[in-house]
Amino acid sequence: MSPIMFLHITMGAIAVLAGAAALFVRKGSRAHRGVGNIFFITMMIMAAAGIYLAVILPMAISVLVGIFTIYLVVTSWMAARRHDETLHLLHYVALAMTFAVAAGGLWFGLEAQKSPDGLKDGLPAFPHYFFGGLALLAASGDVAVIARRGISGKQRIARHLWRMCFAYFIAAGSLFTGPGATAFPEAVRDTGLLSAPEPIILAIMLFWLVRVLATRWYDGKSSAAAEVPASSP
Secondary structure, eight states, X not given: OOHHHHHHHHHHHHHHHHHHHHHHSOTTSHHHHHHHHHHHHXXXXXHHHHHHHHHHTTOHHHHHHHHHHHHHHHHHHHHHSXXXXXXXXXXXXXXXXXXXXXXXXXXXXXXXXXXXXXXXXXXXXXXXXXXXXXXXXXXXXXXXXXXXXXXXHHHHHHHHHHHHHXXXXXXXXXXXXXXXXXXXXXXXXXXXXXGSHHHHHHHHHHHHHHXXXXXXXXXXXXXXXXXXXXXXX
């Protein structure tokens, strides 16, 4: 195992543990902020190492996923920094990043479709289109923020929540069903248990989105306890 691969897997494992802790500790607490900061840093390192490995292999979709992960973590961090997220240059940079990922997904998906075996780097067109579509979905949120000159209240918390949780979903996938799965004994891999964390994370994300947007759990004017601090999923 190369040092960069070891770094990628190690940072992914720490990010998964920190993300799990952030999901279950009290929102807005010092513990939540602490594990959230750990999650933010390890996710950035994991994604950067993953991009490097993907360029060396090469594996085009992993480059896209790595860039998209950095984009999700950074924009979620931006949304959590203050009560009212005002517009600044990073919003435009983030929008350019997600459009690049969307364009890359379309391009590589078309390459896969046009290839004799229907594959790009061993993968069919669908995964490339899938992440390209997710990037377009995220870009629509960025366009809305730019058009409104910022975002606040429940919408800001929801923006932070789904982006950080989906980045967590990617980290869990990388660890349990991606390259990190090689660190587990074959007997464990054969049980299918390593596929369980990803749907659980998505279910938790949906639960919190409903709680934030459809209930009175979060009151942006009066509830400091419900405030989500920077760099926490």
